[in-house]
Amino acid sequence: MPTLYHIGFGPEDLGDPPPTLALLSGDPQRASQIARTKLQKVRTLSENRGLNSYLGLLPSGKPILSATSGMGAPSLSIVVNELVQLGIRTIIRVGTSGSIQEEVPPGSVVISKAALCRQGAANDIAPPEYPASADPFLTVALVEEARRLGIPYALGITASVDTFYEGQERVGSANPHLLRSLQGITEEYRHLRILNYEMEAGTLFKMGNVYGFAAACVTGVIAQRTRAEEPLLDAKGLAVERAIELAVAVAERFA
Secondary structure (H helix, E strand, C coil): CCCCCCCCCCHHHCCCCCCCEEEEECCHHHHHHHHHHHCEEEEEEECHHHCCEEEEECCCCCEEEEEECCCCHHHHHHHHHHHHHCCCCEEEEEEEEEECCCCCCCCCEEEEEEEEEECHHHHHHCCCCCCCECCHHHHHHHHHHHHHHCCCEEEEEEEEECCCCHHHCCCCCCCCCCCHHHCCHHHHHHHCCEEEEECCHHHHHHHHHHHCCEEEEEEEEEEECCCCCCCCHHHHHHHHHHHHHHHHHHHHHHC
16 A cells, blocks of 8 residues: 555554554644653654654553644544554544533543534535444543543533534634524533534544444543633643543553
């Protein structure tokens, strides 16, 4: 198999034995942070199109990828498809999100057991009514490790939407005129016990179930939408570090 077009590397770049687990971040800087701070013998595989990917070893010596999905489900769907072509069989998304529940504070993490999936890319994978559910074994492992590590977490359902502003009912942006179908949607989701907004998990979960790989998602909470629309940058570092620590701990068990 040749080098895959978008991610910029192929099977000959993965070593022997090749990794079967990837930690997937929307932000290339987070993918780099995971590689730099948590992995050993790190090698850059590609920085093609900003989709930075790194090969390294966990402290146990198991090989693992730290890869970038880019922002949003369309970009993620391309990266995940190509990773699966290369033999990746477990993917843990390590992301950020905004809480819509008062009891889920900034600095904590959300472990998503399923997603309300309002994403066009996901509809090309499976119909809207197809469940967007995480792998149960990975999800339980994330909860177990959060308890062991003392990381504050919430387990529940995530709203995965395509847009950061309109789709998450933000009015303080260049477009203050939300569609009627989006006005009040956050309050509606709050009553449905949805915990948070993010932009990739639903498509990842559908791809996992359709393609046959294990998918999970842990996100650091960097906004509290019951109080304000803006991300809280002073909480971001702690939230991201907790999400990374949790994902790496679970990777040790499944890589």
